[in-house]
Amino acid sequence: MKKKLAITIIAGIFLVGIFNIYKPLPDGLSTEGNIFNVPNDSVIFLSDLTYLNSDNERVSDQEIFDEVFSMIEKAENFILIDMFLFNDFKGKEGDSYRKLSSELTQKLIDKKNEKPKINIIFITDPFNQVYGGVESEQLSRLTSAGIDVVETNLYKLRDSNPIYSSVWRSVLQFLPVDFIKLPNPFVEEGPKVGLKKYFSLLNFKANHRKVIVADYTSVDSEGNQMLKMSSLVTSANPHDGSSAHSNVAVKINDYIWRDILESEFAVINFSGDIDMTLNYDLYKDSDGDVKVQLLTEKKIKKSIVDSIDQTNSGDYIKLLMFYFSDREIVKSIKKAHARGVDVEIVLDPNKDAFGREKNGVPNVAVAREFKKLDSDFKLRWCNTNGEQCHSKILIVGRGDTEEMFVGSANFTKRNIHDYNLETNVKVSGNSVQAIQQAKKYFDKIWNNKDANYSLDYQEHEDESWLKYIQYRIMEKTGMSSF
Numbered sequence: 001m002k003k004k005l006a007i008t009i010i011a012g013i014f015l016v017g018i019f020n021i022y023k024p025l026p027d028g029l030s031t032e033g034n035i036f037n038v039p040n041d042s043v044i045f046l047s048d049l050t051y052l053n054s055d056n057e058r059v060s061d062q063e064i065f066d067e068v069f070s071m072i073e074k075a076e077n078f079i080l081i082d083m084f085l086f087n088d089f090k091g092k093e094g095d096s097y098r099k100l101s102s103e104l105t106q107k108l109i110d111k112k113n114e115k116p117k118i119n120i121i122f123i124t125d126p127f128n129q130v131y132g133g134v135e136s137e138q139l140s141r142l143t144s145a146g147i148d149v150v151e152t153n154l155y156k157l158r159d160s161n162p163i164y165s166s167v168w169r170s171v172l173q174f175l176p177v178d179f180i181k182l183p184n185p186f187v188e189e190g191p192k193v194g195l196k197k198y199f200s201l202l203n204f205k206a207n208h209r210k211v212i213v214a215d216y217t218s219v220d221s222e223g224n225q226m227l228k229m230s231s232l233v234t235s236a237n238p239h240d241g242s243s244a245h246s247n248v249a250v251k252i253n254d255y256i257w258r259d260i261l262e263s264e265f266a267v268i269n270f271s272g273d274i275d276m277t278l279n280y281d282l283y284k285d286s287d288g289d290v291k292v293q294l295l296t297e298k299k300i301k302k303s304i305v306d307s308i309d310q311t312n313s314g315d316y317i318k319l320l321m322f323y324f325s326d327r328e329i330v331k332s333i334k335k336a337h338a339r340g341v342d343v344e345i346v347l348d349p350n351k352d353a354f355g356r357e358k359n360g361v362p363n364v365a366v367a368r369e370f371k372k373l374d375s376d377f378k379l380r381w382c383n384t385n386g387e388q389c390h391s392k393i394l395i396v397g398r399g400d401t402e403e404m405f406v407g408s409a410n411f412t413k414r415n416i417h418d419y420n421l422e423t424n425v426k427v428s429g430n431s432v433q434a435i436q437q438a439k440k441y442f443d444k445i446w447n448n449k450d451a452n453y454s455l456d457y458q459e460h461e462d463e464s465w466l467k468y469i470q471y472r473i474m475e476k477t478g479m480s481s482f
Contacts, residue, residue: 017166020159025297028266030418032303033294036255039286043427045406045437046249048236049444050387051451058385059451064236064249065100071230071251072107074216075118078229078278079111082123082211082264082423084408085239086138089186098243105138109145120147121274123267125207126154130186131200133193150272152207152421160419161204161478172199204481207421209296210234210408211264213257215283226284229257233407233425235322235392245390246382248320248441250406250425250434252292254285259294260423267421290429300409300424301326301416307396307403308332313340318395318442320346322388323410323482325362325475326417334373344378345370346445348389349460350482362412362482364462365471371457380446380454392424395438403428404435412482413475 046063053059072079081104088101108120122142129136129151143149159165178194185193185201211233218228234249236242258280265276295303308317309332317336324330324347337343347363370377382389394405407424409415415422427434445453474480 013166013170016170017159017162020165020169021162023158025158025418026156026266026270028263028269029421030297030299031259031263031294032299033256033259033263035291035293037287038252038254038256038290038292039288040290040433042253042286042288043290043292043432043434044251045434045441046232046234046251047391047441048245048247049441049453050244050246051383051453052385053451058244058387060098060244062098064234064247065103065238067249067251068212068232068238069103069107071212071214071216071232072111075111075214076115076217076227077117077215077282078119079108079214080121080123080212080261080264081108082207082209082267083238084125084206084208084210085127085237085242086124087128087136088138088240090241097240099240100238100243101138101240104238105141108142108147112145112147116146119275119278121150121268121276122147123150123152123207123264123271126151126200127206130184130193131197133197134184134191148272148274150268150274152267153271154203154205154207156270157205157421158419159203159205159478160414160417161202163477163479165203168199168203172196204414204478205419207267208408208415209421209423210236211260211423213260213264227282228253228285229283231257231260233260233423235390235406235408242388242390244387246387248391248393248406248438250404250427252425256292256294256425263294263296263423290427290432293426295405295407295424295426297420297422298416298418300405300407300422301328303426304394304405304411304416305329305332307405308336311336311339311341311396311398315399316342316344316397318344318439320389320391320393320442320445321411322348322390322392323350323362323412323415324366325412325471325482327475329411330366330369334370337374337377342378344442344446346380346382346389346442346454349381349384351460352384352386352388359467360460360462361467362471362475364460364464365468367457367460368462368468371461379457381457381460382445383452383455393438393442395435395442400430401428402430402432402435404432404438406438410482414478414482419478
């Protein structure tokens, strides 16, 4: 009898795991948006870059959140923000941080006070309140100011760590163990959190998007005022502990905002209950020759693999990435290299995470795989010094056409296989100024123009088979934080 009961329980947990890997996604996720044609000057590339100067002092050249704050200041009627990390959690003492979470909070409150009727929506991830274990001062202040705050309902998403999450869904989430208090996992000497919050954390899933959409007043060629909408998609978080990270962003002033809002309203639909009324007809868009397209979740991967697979000898690929582990993209790049495509890759060495040392997985293992393929494979490391090379950008040149992918998504199974929520944009065309700016950013890092932004492969070379096996198991099972 006990044996049958045990088998029944195990079978039930197994079925829960299988269902939550493949269950239908909420409506509006994993989207491949419309291809819009916008003017060249409607697309702007932005970057943050941290490095050591000649005096060995850390310097951070930052554009992204200055632009975000400018968008908030110019807004007239509407702001929507979706940001993963929005807190003042920090790493080790002694590091210098910009108080991004407080800056963003105050900017939004000031705008609400200036224009009480403005509709401001702030979407974020439960991570910022340690899954209900602590109260976020920033989110509380926004709510008190009359700003709509939506905490994403991660329960509705598929499980990226199914071996663990099947047990969590079946058993752990129901255990009355929150009276057991443990140290805060993110803040030394921070408020302790209940054991159940640790259980939630180990699901390793997130709304990882980083987006802002806001309207503004513009003037047409005849001097008439008109309302327009701009969007910014980035790899950067308004998180104090991440404020020194290197990151990238793209701001687009026409059309694509419509698809971005629909993808964000989809999150609101399964996470909250707020007024999302917006009269799209109030806003004017301009036409041009640059193609822009929204990509979310697994559609990011599909578009990237399609782009790489179309390359041939004489074409090029430039990749700057924080986490790179997805097997399909690894194989696609290896095949492109074999076809004679000029491939240049810069990776974060994965040795630092908010004051904690890491062992280099997955990037050292993937880099090793590329170098085993060809010892002359062009691969460098970001020269990080406590901060992260958090950028996520791919540029592909095929003949006269160039394509650029920028956004929140790391190239990992968790990020681009319909588990995490992710937002990227694809920009393509001929002589697109934003892509030229992005290429300059990449080449500056690759060539160490003016400073040592990147290091030779040998600086973090790691021949460990154990790390390679660890990477493959983690990527396959989802039992990892990348």
